[in-house]
Amino acid sequence: MSYNFSQIEAKWQKYWSENNTFKASNHSDKEKYYVLDMFPYPSGAGLHVGHPLGYIASDIYARYKRHKGFNVLHPQGYDSFGLPAEQYAIQTGQHPAVTTKVNINRYREQLDKIGFSFDWSREVRTSKPSYYKWTQWIFSKLFESWYDKKQDKAREISTLKEIFKKEGNVNVAAVTEEDIPLFTAEEWINYQQTEQEKILLKYRLAYLADTEVNWCPALGTVLANDEIVNGVSERGGHPVVRKKMKQWSMRISAYAERLLQGLETIDWNESLKESQRNWIGKSVGAQVTFSVKNSESTINVFTTRPDTIFGVTFMTLAPEHELVSKITTAEQKEAVEAYKTATAKRSERDRMADVKTISGVFTGAYAEHPFTKEPIPIWIGDYVLASYGTGAVMAVPCGDQRDYDFAKHFDIPIKNIFKDVDISEAAHTNKEGSVISNSDFLTDLPYKKAIKQAVYQIEQEKIGEKQTNYRLRDAVFSRQRYWGEPFPVYYKEGLPQIIAQEHLPIELPEVEKYLPTEEGEPPLGRADCWAWDTKNYKVVENTLVDNQTIFPLELNTMPGWAGSSWYFFRYMEDEQRQEVFASKEALTYWQNVDLYIGGSEHATGHLLYARFWTKFLKDIGLVPVEEPFKKLINQGMILGESAFVYRIEGENKFVTFSKKEAYKTQEIHADVAFVNAANELDIEAFKNWRPEFKDAAFITEDDGKYIVGKEVEKMSKSKFNVVNPDDICEDYGADTLRMYEMFLGPLEQAKPWNTAGITGVHNFLKKLWKLYHDGERFAVTDAEASKEAMKTLHKTIKKVTEDIESFSFNTSVSTFMIAVNELSAQKCKSRAVLEPLAILISPYAPHIAEELWQKLGHNESVTTALYPVYEEKYLKEDSKTYPISFNGKTRFTLDLALDLSKEEIEKIVMSDERTQKQLDGRTPKKVIVVPGKIVNIVG
């Protein structure tokens, strides 16, 4: 009976689904283990072989943990709101919900074929109203909260109102907008209600404010910082410009320090933590106030080097700085205005592309040095960013390269305040080991002490204070798009009002087109039925808006990361799925994700936002954990092998790989489906591919074959190098696909896909099958296993267990191959060996394992079997093959008993004739014997 994988796989996939084999229970005495994949966005292209890599790894781990006796939660779902479905809707007029559903069904079909152990009963779809109801609800909680710095947590906005009523805002330490006026309790009480609401809005964690946003005209929406790569949109690569707009934002900056500290408590890879640290960008220093001469104005600067304050020879403001127009002198007005206009015109991209050009203008004004009282010229320059720190710097050219270059360029004096350092060529930017001089009370202090002393003096003289700055900006939360969560918000007198939980979800309205309106409003502006009736609590026709009881609803939708910032909690609930976003019991039992696997492209987006929301939900007592993902692994990308044909320029003639150098050619992607393992092109298939190739001519190799060029690139439709997992399952089976994906290389590493290599893994599974059979007959016996077979088994248990625990799945596949090769050679048919082997392999190749398990006489699924236990006694050796090396180079080997002493070993080795031959009459200087390891003869 041969290995009929298609029949076996269909049989067991049906069995698992019918028997709810992988349904997790929220009530169990077993220890819990939560394994999660980053859920996919269901794109129209379907899955290629790169996508399931992480799912296979997590599935192996989940199945392994079940064998180890854990209650495993391993769910899956869809991040189903997003731009591609909407772009498609704009082009075709099809409702994004329709295409999304089609894509999800296709994904599910593909996933099912690979044999994952997902608990589909807990599936989530972010675009489902029953799901986004709770996304809207969490938004409303953020709206109803403020961040109390004293308690270092988010609190309900009602507590803030109480404080205002009692004592105004003088004693409140909150994370807010900068422009908050101080008021007393009396003033607060006397404010109009709208005035109060305006003030509260500045405190809320979800707030509406005029912000400088990244506007992408091509997509017609704003983008968050993490959605922009190299100055263009991540999706589509469209240009992005800065623009001031009224937008919803999330006060993630309030959590900067906790997001940074939390990294110490989680098991993520270092490079990922490092990118989050960089993104948060903490810097410790001081804020110092400089007064402007002949003016009431003062300039605040932030510096990480207060020790260099005596080296200040000028100041630079960002061109957008609000003081610029105030302090500029009449003579400089024209030049300053011209510079401001010029910089405003330059796009972010231009500014980034040209970092080297130094530009700036003198304002004519002078500040006063807070210690020396000397006048300091004030300049403006675009190397100072308005969005970081205070938008102004105290320039210390001797210690900062940009200040140095600026000073040299404009001939501003440079004062050296470093002891024994030459600054004639460049600034002295390395603070380690430097000693300050020429600096009054800081002279002769090493930099660390100087920083402390400077901060102390600054605080004593009340000209500034110690301060910590973060690069992390608040995240823009509005998108001018259709296919996202609507806000549970309506507007009364221009101020946002939240809709209570019991009226949620606010469902997306129908629109006749998915484009912005003629007035430039978001697509929801096209909806006819998009107003909120505050009496009947329902969405009604826009024509009914009277601004008394019926008000207009918010037209923006939420960004893609809203739904993905909390979905891992949603999976925890199973029974009361319609009632609460997850019950207390479920949240307490499952806590957080033990193992999270996904791509590294989410390093600063999803993974930061999810941590932020989790911390917030913890603050308001909704979840019990501070971090969502305890351990995280980034799977590497599987790359495609593209095939190229070479067209001679100006002709419809293609030249084969080895002869292309003789011509001027143009590389063209050919579909990898037309190319065999030997890189030969199927010329007929290629000709029929596109009309323009119909009459193409070919210059072939001498044997008449056309050989293509190969190159490793990202797998993508546009490169015609996509390999589909369905085809692999069809030809070789899911078990082969699963094992081969793992066999390709280390999980976290990027690696090219090469279908040709798959036969090795497929052959292995055939050999495994044969091991349990004798021709057509199932041949496992109860006969006692040989010593060698037991040794092979326990060696395999040990290695595979270690490999799974360290996520080294590629090496465990080779361990299985070695085991099957050895057992086949030993002709082992013993149940005592083959039964544990079936369990060992079942996380990797679950279908064949189930089939063999059943043939072994079991009625229950192999997933219920306990993992075999490694016993050292089977591996005990009494001799070892010693490498005998001379000066570190192994020359021959020698079998010796393990219980020999060092002296005995040395004696035997020295008397061996091969040793004498190697030595050739010399006397060794030294003989090193490491029992059980090696013998090394020196000399």
Next chain:
RNA sequence: GCUCAAGUGGCGGAAUUGGUAGACGCGCUGGAUUCAAAAUCCAGUUCUUUCGGGAGUGUGGGUUCGAUUCCCACCUUGAGUACCA
């Protein structure tokens, strides 16, 4: 520029505390089987060689009896970030 990874046969990769470099698989070569092919099985496969050996893990140095592994400098590739005061 800065930060983080990584450089090992024709290819994917292995070597878990420093101890026989190249496991396992692909590909390739030869053989068995077959009318033939597929499939299967067996043997070989880092380079070099005067067949005794010799060299060899990006490059150069160092520590060590012994280094793919540890240290220093450099080169290359990939990822992230980018005037962050």
